[in-house]
Amino acid sequence: MKNENSRRDFIKKTAALALGTIAASSFANKALATTDFLEKEMITPEGGKFSLAKLPYEYDALEPHIDKLTMEIHYSKHHQGYVTNLNKAFEALDAKTVATLSDLDDIFANVDKLPPAIRNNAGGHYNHTFFWRNMKQHGGGIPTGKLAEAINADFISFENFKKQFTEAATKRFGSGWAWLVSNKGKLSIGSTTNQDNPLMKLDSVEIKGKPIIALDVWEHAYYLKNQNRRADYIFSFWNVIDWEGAGQRFEMT
Ligand code: MN
DSSP states (O other): HHHHHHHHHHHHHHHHTTTTOOSSOOOHHHHHHHGGGOGGTTTTTTTOOOOOOOSOOOTTTTTTTSSSHHHHHHIIIHHHHHHHHHHHHHHOOOOHHHOOOOOHHHHHHHHHGGHHHHHHHHHHHHHHHHHHTTTTTTTTOOHHHHHHHHHHHHSSHHHHHHHHHHHHHHEEEEEEEEEEEEEEEEEEEEETTTOOOOOOOOOOOOOSEEEEEEESSSSGHHHHHHHTTTHHHHHHHTTOOOHHHHHHHHHHH
């Protein structure tokens, strides 16, 4: 339960910042940006290198909804690949640019000025780090508390929210992600292409905000178990969502 405790500590620390113990300095703003929901070491290049954080559960933890082999390949090959390639792309940047980029927040804020390899792999690294953490063993069910209230307010009902999210995930052509995001408590649903995400400052990214829920709809996320049946995979996702974590993320927005 060490992870759980350190996550709580992190949330407490972030909440303290939110309460204004540090005035609206750029540091405070930064601490409350993308990385609100991920431990700092996951998104900061330690010694100039990003690293792959441990998966927060075993490869078979999400069975039978998401199978062990898919999890293993997805995490140890695909996600690792984004980290490796992000580090390569990062190394190829000039020192002056590197000096302006202390974490993924900085990368996403300046992504239009950076090479596509940085955009794709930094997105891939963040999106997957987030994705693993928005699922858990014995997840599923329904959201509670303030998030449930907001879903009802913004989407009429949980069923209607599910329908809209499923539609966004189904209709994303080719590879990409479906998102539930919050903009100061106002929820919206959308999707992004490839490894883009709602934190990237790009006109082509149609949905902006703080991620609450993310679903990877690349074929590599489901092909081994579901082959071409994306709808079956989306259906499975509802059984593994960590609504408790989603609720905590929402309350911090
Ligand atoms: Mn993926």
